[in-house]
Amino acid sequence: xxxxxxxxxxxxxxxxxxxFDGWKAYETNPFHPTDRPDxxxxxxxxxxxxxxxxIEKWLMEHPEASICTAEGVSKFKETALFQDYHGIPEFxxxxxxxxxxxxxxxxxxxxxxxxxSGGATGAHEMVAFCLADPGEAFLVxxxxxxxxxxxxxxxxxxxxxxxxxDSANDFKVTIDSxxxxxxxxxxxxxxxxxxxxxxxxxxxxxxxxxxTLKNIINFVNEKNIHLIGDxxxxxxxxxxxxxxxxxxxxxxxxxxRDLIHIVYSLSKDMGFPGFRVGIVYSYNDTVTxxxxxxxxxxxxxxxxxxxxxxxxxNDEFIDNFVAESRERxxxxxxxxxxxLSQIGICSLKSNAGLFIWMDLRKLLKEKTFEAExxxxxxxxxxxxxxxxxxxxxxxxxxxxxxxxxxxxDDYSMEIALSRIRNFMVKNNETMVPxxxxxxxxxxxxxxxxxxxxRKMDDFIxxxxxxxxxxxxxxxxx
Amino acid sequence: MGLLSRKVTCNSHGQDSSYFxxxxxxxxxxxxxxKNPKxxxxxxxxxxxxxxxxLESWLAKNPDAVSFKxxxxSIFKELALFQDYHGLPAFxxALVDFxxxxxxxxxxxxxxxxxxxxxxxxxxxxxxxxLAEKGDAILLxxxxxxxxxxxxxxxxxxxxxxxxxxxxxxxxxxxxxxxxxxxEAQRKNLRxxxxxxxxxxxxxxxxxxxxELDLLVNFVTDKxxxxxxxxxxSGTVFSSPAFVSIMEVLKDRKLENTQVWERVHVVYSLSKDLGLPGFRVGAIYSNDPIVVxxxxxxxxxxxxxxxxxxxxxxxxxxxxxxxxxxxxNHKRLQKRQNKLVSGLEKAGISCLESNAGLFCWVDMRHLLSSNTFEAExxxxxxxVYDVKLNISPGxxxxxxxxxxxxxxxxxxSEDTLKxxxxxxxxxxxxxxxxxxxxxxLKNMRKKNRTxxxxxxxxxxxxxxxxxxx
Numbered sequence: 001x002x003x004x005x006x007x008x009x010x011x012x013x014x015x016x017x018x019x020f021d022g023w024k025a026y027e028t029n030p031f032h033p034t035d036r037p038d039x040x041x042x043x044x045x046x047x048x049x050x051x052x053x054x055i056e057k058w059l060m061e062h063p064e065a066s067i068c069t070a071e072g073v074s075k076f077k078e079t080a081l082f083q084d085y086h087g088i089p090e091f092x093x094x095x096x097x098x099x100x101x102x103x104x105x106x107x108x109x110x111x112x113x114x115x116x117s118g119g120a121t122g123a124h125e126m127v128a129f130c131l132a133d134p135g136e137a138f139l140v141x142x143x144x145x146x147x148x149x150x151x152x153x154x155x156x157x158x159x160x161x162x163x164x165x166d167s168a169n170d171f172k173v174t175i176d177s178x179x180x181x182x183x184x185x186x187x188x189x190x191x192x193x194x195x196x197x198x199x200x201x202x203x204x205x206x207x208x209x210x211x212t213l214k215n216i217i218n219f220v221n222e223k224n225i226h227l228i229g230d231x232x233x234x235x236x237x238x239x240x241x242x243x244x245x246x247x248x249x250x251x252x253x254x255x256x257r258d259l260i261h262i263v264y265s266l267s268k269d270m271g272f273p274g275f276r277v278g279i280v281y282s283y284n285d286t287v288t289x290x291x292x293x294x295x296x297x298x299x300x301x302x303x304x305x306x307x308x309x310x311x312x313x314n315d316e317f318i319d320n321f322v323a324e325s326r327e328r329x330x331x332x333x334x335x336x337x338x339x340l341s342q343i344g345i346c347s348l349k350s351n352a353g354l355f356i357w358m359d360l361r362k363l364l365k366e367k368t369f370e371a372e373x374x375x376x377x378x379x380x381x382x383x384x385x386x387x388x389x390x391x392x393x394x395x396x397x398x399x400x401x402x403x404x405x406x407x408x409d410d411y412s413m414e415i416a417l418s419r420i421r422n423f424m425v426k427n428n429e430t431m432v433p434x435x436x437x438x439x440x441x442x443x444x445x446x447x448x449x450x451x452x453x454r455k456m457d458d459f460i461x462x463x464x465x466x467x468x469x470x471x472x473x474x475x476x477x
Numbered sequence: 478m479g480l481l482s483r484k485v486t487c488n489s490h491g492q493d494s495s496y497f498x499x500x501x502x503x504x505x506x507x508x509x510x511x512k513n514p515k516x517x518x519x520x521x522x523x524x525x526x527x528x529x530x531x532l533e534s535w536l537a538k539n540p541d542a543v544s545f546k547x548x549x550x551s552i553f554k555e556l557a558l559f560q561d562y563h564g565l566p567a568f569x570x571a572l573v574d575f576x577x578x579x580x581x582x583x584x585x586x587x588x589x590x591x592x593x594x595x596x597x598x599x600x601x602x603x604x605x606x607x608l609a610e611k612g613d614a615i616l617l618x619x620x621x622x623x624x625x626x627x628x629x630x631x632x633x634x635x636x637x638x639x640x641x642x643x644x645x646x647x648x649x650x651x652x653x654x655x656x657x658x659x660x661e662a663q664r665k666n667l668r669x670x671x672x673x674x675x676x677x678x679x680x681x682x683x684x685x686x687x688x689e690l691d692l693l694v695n696f697v698t699d700k701x702x703x704x705x706x707x708x709x710x711s712g713t714v715f716s717s718p719a720f721v722s723i724m725e726v727l728k729d730r731k732l733e734n735t736q737v738w739e740r741v742h743v744v745y746s747l748s749k750d751l752g753l754p755g756f757r758v759g760a761i762y763s764n765d766p767i768v769v770x771x772x773x774x775x776x777x778x779x780x781x782x783x784x785x786x787x788x789x790x791x792x793x794x795x796x797x798x799x800x801x802x803x804x805x806n807h808k809r810l811q812k813r814q815n816k817l818v819s820g821l822e823k824a825g826i827s828c829l830e831s832n833a834g835l836f837c838w839v840d841m842r843h844l845l846s847s848n849t850f851e852a853e854x855x856x857x858x859x860x861v862y863d864v865k866l867n868i869s870p871g872x873x874x875x876x877x878x879x880x881x882x883x884x885x886x887x888x889x890s891e892d893t894l895k896x897x898x899x900x901x902x903x904x905x906x907x908x909x910x911x912x913x914x915x916x917x918l919k920n921m922r923k924k925n926r927t928x929x930x931x932x933x934x935x936x937x938x939x940x941x942x943x944x945x946x
Contacts, residue, residue, distance in 0.1 A: 004607060004608060004765070004767055004768060004771070005606060005607055005608055005609055005610050006610060007606055007607070007610070007771070008606070008607040008608070008767065008768065008771035008772075009767065009771070013771070013774040013775075015774065047558060049554070049558065052553065052554040052557070055553070055557075056551050056553050056554070059545065059553060063544070066543060066544065066545075068536045068542075068543030068544070068788060069540070069543060069544060070537065070540075073533055073536055073537070076529070076532070076533055076536065077526070077529045077533070079755055080529070080532075080752065080753045080754075080755050080756060081524060081526065081752070081753075081754060081755055082754075082755040083596075083748070083754040083755050083757075118595055118599075118777075118778050118779035118780060119560075119777075119780070121777050121778055122777075122778045122779055125778050129482060129484055129632055130481060130482055130484065130485050131481060131482055132482055133482050133483055133484075150774075150777075151778075154775075155606050155632070155775070155778075224480070226480075258480070259480075267560075271557060271558070272557045273557070273558060273559075273560040274556055274557050274558055274559040274560050274782070274783030274784070275557060275782050275783065275784055276560070276595075276779075276780050276781075276782050276783075284481075286481060286485060287481065287485065290481075290484070290485040290490070293490045293627075294490075294631075294632070296596075296598050296627070297595065297598060297599045297602055297632075297778065297779055298595045298599060298778055298779035299595060299596070299757050300757075300782065301755070301756050301757050301781065301782035301784065301785040302755030302756060302757075303755070303756055303782065303784055303785050303788065304782040304784050304785065307784065
């Protein structure tokens with residue numbers, strides 16, 4: 001009997017992970033303010049929904065951005081016919097310019113190195129096909145985006161070797177941990193072809209400083225392995241210090257540029273995951289040329305290329321958009337984390353991304369992943385929030401959860417926070433005697449005076465430890 | 478150490494083929510009626526440019542559909558966020574209805590069996606990943622679309638083994654050719670996983686006969702292998718015999734609840750029928766739920782832009798439009814094909830009788846200096862560089878007989894086609910004069926012959942004396 005392939009019948013698509021179970025729970029009972037007020041609130045989807053009004057306004061003012069309107073239809077035929085895998089030149093130029101702007105114009109990107117792909121998903125698979133053969137491997141620091149298991153491995157046969165990072169140093173990537181992972185792989189006869197870093201990090205929401213990046217570049221040069229920098233959250237850096245891109249660091253250190261590749265996308269920075277705009281930017285000419293041929297398997301719709309080219313070439317709009325997006329992310333993040341801290345929930349200090357890395361270790365019955373799963377089920381089934389358990393990100397310590405904050409409106413955010421508050425109060429009641437202070441502390445005021453908000457800032461900037469006055473200090477660990 | 482993967486350093490992307498080299502030459506010197514009237518005319522690109530006026534007039538009449546608005550509300554945000562690999566339901570419904578309409582509604586399609594992909598390029602590769610593994614083989618009848626070498630083999634590691642078809646029966650598939658290909662694969666230690674046919678055929682421009690389709694169904698049933706029917710030209714059938722889809726055959730033979738039903742898969746796209754290759758709209762249709770499930774997940778690597786899904790769902794849901802489009806498309810293709818055929822006739826060139834597609838399969842065997850592929854390449858180079866027409870040589874389509882060329886007719890204006898035919902006619906006349914001149918020269922030298930002069934001067938024509946014209 002003609003079997004189907006092993007790839008098709010196996011589990012390499014990774015969808016049996018807990019990461020997706022939460023989505024399924026959400027899909028069967030999604031929250032809606034009036035229709036389903038008790039539904040599950042989606043906090044497992046790293047989407048950027050904060051600036052659509054801004055973009056829609058621009059679209060209204062620029063009908064020529066669409067090839068279907070009276071103003072744009074003169075381009076319809078040539079665009080509809082355009083399937084050249086080099087991509088529409090204006091599209092490449094606009095994307096290259098945007099990438100430079102997001103990095104404060106500290107680097108320039110060459111439009112001729114811009115290669116399209118079917119989203120960052122397609123980009124990662126394409127890069128894996130170009131850089132490694134089946135059985136070879138990439139190093140990936142943990143915790144990492146669950147989709148990498150599928151994107152880099154499923155159809156390519158490439159393996160991932162984790163570089164374990166832990167909370168003791170805020171999950172930072174160290175050279176020691178890289179060396180250790182590399183040597184372990186060598187001993188196991190696994191050929192390492194490259195290192196993949198997501199910077200800013202998903203799920204941490206942090207990014208690497210220049211020294212760390214320099215060390216990483218020295219590491220890959222020394223081992224003669226590739227460096228793939230997934231920078232899809234570059235424009236979500238909402239607080240100082242400024243984001244440092246690999247593209248900047250290679251200008252400052254001795255480096256074999258044939259080893260350096262960047263993956264990008266407009267799904268997070270612009271909030272356009274549906275448009276499937278993925279980019280591979282490689283400093284290696286052979287890879288660029290090969291990736292371009294492979295891009296035939298996932299070109300960006302020319303209709304979308306035209307829209308993006310028009311939008312991103314509008315300097316004023318983009319400058320304002322990037323600033324506005326940062327401002328809104330900052331505000332949302334600040335409010336969310338501050339409110340959580342008032343309830344006694346802390347998270348890793350972060351200044352980028354569309355999520356926080358929430359520390360719920362103290363709520364675990366025991367320091368195990370089973371306990372993490374138990375807690376997670378409670379959060380989904382009782383608190384009715386879909387959050388992502390750290391184990392699905394290959395985190396080596398149980399008790400961490402990724403919680404997204406930019407994919408909902410203010411009202412949903414309030415409901416989510418109140419549910420968390422109620423859960424903590426309930427939990428507290430079962431663990432310690434009720435305290436009146438708790439209620440007062442956790443009652444929220446929507447508008448804050450200036451002096452109070454400055455105090456908030458002080459609180460937020462402090463390290464991510466529990467306040468000694470937190471009612472959870474005596475909680476079970 | 479090999480810094481890059483083997484896929485980068487090998488040639489399986491197929492781009493060293495003459496099919497693509499001709500395009501490159503065209504890019505360097507493209508014909509333009511005003512700016513470059515002596516440039517190369519592109520006749521190697523199977524595009525359908527005949528009905529853009531219909532598309533554009535639909536756009537003008539439907540401003541809401543195209544301005545991200547539904548009932549006065551902006552749906553931009555909803556679309557921008559929509560990345561569900563199950564696809565936009567309204568688009569899938571409109572697409573399956575369109576596919577049925579093209580088949581005269583003799584079959585219907587279920588949206589649950591449809592997977593959207595970034596073009597047929599992605600659909601074909603994805604099917605290979607689902608159905609076969611490295612070291613397996615797929616049988617393809619020759620001649621076939623050169624892009625299959627890349628799409629089916631490059632990143633999948635799957636091999637292609639040819640089902641050899643010949644002019645003697647109009648390049649139709651025969652039982653013996655199928656069997657021979659199967660044996661050939663076995664000899665090479667390759668496990669055959671299926672047969673892939675393009676129907677209507679690229680590059681032949683013909684629809685498969687019911688007899689051929691029955692043969693295929695019998696063959697894959699007997700061997701217990703898959704059958705992929707790439708039907709991306711199904712909407713370009715402009716004259717009889719009418720198009721018969723593989724799905725129709727299965728239905729007529731009442732094979733719905735048999736094992737072969739789940740082993741038949743159809744590939745579709747809007748690149749040819751609607752002339753929208755830039756929009757990257759492809760689809761896999763399979764009756765096997767495991768294939769559908771796996772292919773759906775794989776489509777993450779090449780989803781169709783939600784913006785495009787939305788536009789096309791509006792367009793294809795307009796049944797008045799689709800009816801008019803399908804009908805006008807057929808008429809214009811037929812008219813244009815006739816122009817090419819008669820232009821070729823005037824140049825003393827015939828082609829395979831065709832009823833579909835955006836090209837003709839042209840017989841230039843009589844213009845070859847010898848019955849070899851070297852001679853075909855020689856002729857092709859002259860046509861590209863001297864006659865300034867980019868056409869596709871049969872060898873790039875893996876044709877087993879030299880002298881055939883695929884010539885496209887739907888990707889240019891009528892005037893440009895006329896000019897192309899004039900150039901071709903002049904070229905053919907000049908070859909005839911050349912032949913005559915050389916013949917005279919030969920006769921003269923025969924009179925003054927010395928062995929070594931004869932051998933030196935006429936070495937290159939020796940073969941022509943002995944080979945076919």
